[in-house]
Amino acid sequence: MDNLTNESTIGRLLEEISWQKAVRYRQGGRGIEDVLTAEVFMPLDYLPRDLFLGEVFRRGHGADRARAAVVAEIEDAQFTLLPDEVLVGPNAVKVQPDGYLSTPSTLVLMEAKRIRRSSFQTKQLARELVALYQESNGRTPLLLLVLGAPPPVLVDTLGRIEPARAISLTIDEVIEETGATQMTEDELPTDLEDTISWITWTEIRELVMDQAASLPDLPHGLDGTMRRLAAAVTSAVDWHT
Template sequence: MSSPLRQLLDEISWEGNARKYRGGGIGKENVLTAEVFQLLDLLPRSHFLGPVLDDAQGVVGGHGSALGTDPEALSVSVLPGDLTTDGLQVRVQPDVLITSDSLFVLVEAKAVRRASFPPQQLAREVLVTRDRAEGRRAVHLLVLGAPPPVQVRGLGPLQMQDALTVGLDLLKDRVADRSTDGVEVLWTTWESIAHSVGTSLSAFTNPDPAVVGSVQRMGEALRTAIDIHS
């Protein structure tokens, strides 16, 4: 089953130099991210997005508990554009932002296969999360193809705390304040998201069969997207 997004990308791939999206951009992390998080935004949040967030596991500064509290109050922005630290020394492009009056989650999503981090990436994103949270709970959430360790370009597999330490050291000449206090670094996997959504689909009930049918279609589209991109 092909999604409208993949169909559109396949059409675009025949124009100019967008050939990497031929076939719908299968395997591209930005396509997978857009498909999955758009559907998580649209599905009933308490049943789907909330449990997905609560399944995240802690690496640095927290454990992910109750991350999905009051999910209907969350705002989900997919591919939101650039964000910087307060001093503009560091600029990143989040894959997703999940925010509320009390929560700021910067999401970095990696492809299911052959994904690696540039050496500074994790540190840069954590520092931006620290500054942009502005008093809210600050969370950097990684969506990975497999549990840690993560592949860091030129350094091989590293535990995420080690990858963060390496990146912060590489930024010492550019960023004076490299404290990550107050930022939680959490991770989940695409497989975990698919499993969580499947569990939620099995448990979802509603007196209106049209609502159930709609939720089932969106949930299966989400799981199909993860399967196809894997």
């Protein structure tokens, strides 16, 4: 029992809340991205992987080859919400992803934004990209952005901008501040579009509805369970919108 770790979705969310003012979470944390992410991705973790979580990656935008690699191994994927901070580079700059999805040959770092208006910190995307490459250990890396609306995204000091462009403008500064100078141009992607993917919460809601409607005939109890889990996803998106 001593070797057990806090890896459950609810446990990770509670740990995150413990570092914040609990008053923020009145009304069930409505509109807060951590709560939304937990309420959507916990049912997706339990539903049949290929039909639901795999479909999230099929319907994503960008990084086609990386998304296909994730889908090919989706049944073996392990999802962790609000993982521990990543210490990036020799300078141990802290990066806090919203989630990891790990398969034998891929690593997905997920950054989720709330459905209502939100923004990225100026160097946030570049820091997450460097953290992703540091942690990938030779696996295919994918930075998945779950957004309230399609790009361009709002980035502090940069305005409305495409995610890849925001990274390009700040990556050199991030490499310098982290001390991750081993990440030369040969090690970082030459085309960021091969690594960055995005999908909106509305698209996730729609695909879950589509997949639930197309379920094959199942035993009554199993059918009801799957439909309740799917409804939990759509209700969460509606609640937080």
